[in-house]
Structure formats: C-alpha cells, structure tokens
Amino acid sequence: MSAFTGHRQTVFEVELHNQAVRECVKENRSHDLFDDRWADVQTHEVAASDETKALAMIENSYPSEDGFVVDHVKRLG
Template sequence: MSAFTDHRQTVFEVELHNQAVRECVKENRSHDIFDDRWADVQTREVAACDEMKALAMIENTYPSSDGFVVDHVKRLV
C-alpha cells in the first residue's frame, strides 16, 4: 500500500464476470459492447471502508443491469 493510503479503508479483491458476454461466447458470437474476456472471471481491487461500500463501488463501475455478476469478494490483508 502507498504511504498515502487512508488506513480507515480496506482493500477488497472482487471477482466478477459478465453473464451476457458469457452467453454470447457460448453461442460463438461476441457481445456488442463488452470484450469476450468478460466471459471469464476478472479481478478488481477496491479500497473501501467495508465490503458493502466496495460492492457499491463495483456496482457503480460494473452495473448488474449491464450483465455484470460478482462471483466473490475477499478482504486483502
């Protein structure tokens, strides 16, 4: 972590995929917007004060309305 990290925040590792992309790839086609790599689980790190805030940040960037699904959330030490 950086020397400028807010120590009140925790880093969470979030694994997610895009269900719409996964369905397209199964049908041998590509999604109109998102890259085929989103058919597989992708990992993002988020700094937040708790898991709920981390999930809210992920939802803001990768909305479930666009097909994104959170597979796993893990607090990093």
C-alpha cells in the same frame, strides 16, 4: 500525511464476470459492447471502508443491469 487520515480503508479483491458476454461466447458470438474476456472471471481490487461500500463501488463501475455478476469478494490484508 495520508489523504485517508481518520478513514480506515481496506482492500477488497472482487471477482466478477459478465453473464451476457458469457452467453454470447457460448453461442460463438461477441457482445456488442464488452470484450469476450468478460465471459471469464476478472479480478479487481477496491479500497473501501467495508465490504458493502466495496460492492457499491463495483456496482457503480460494473452495473448488474449491464450483465455484470459478482462471483466472490475477499478482504485482503
């Protein structure tokens, strides 16, 4: 029996980057905390009941106050 019985989960593909890192890279500098790869769009998959909850999970892990920007959300499956 699945741990999610009774709960409908959908997988969302979320593309995001870090604007602060992007600005640093443009100035040939590195960000103090985040790797230069965050200047480019990174893709993460999130299982959630709806897009709003998926975005809340992303915000929790990658806060906008730290410069993270969601570029695109796509429902998979």
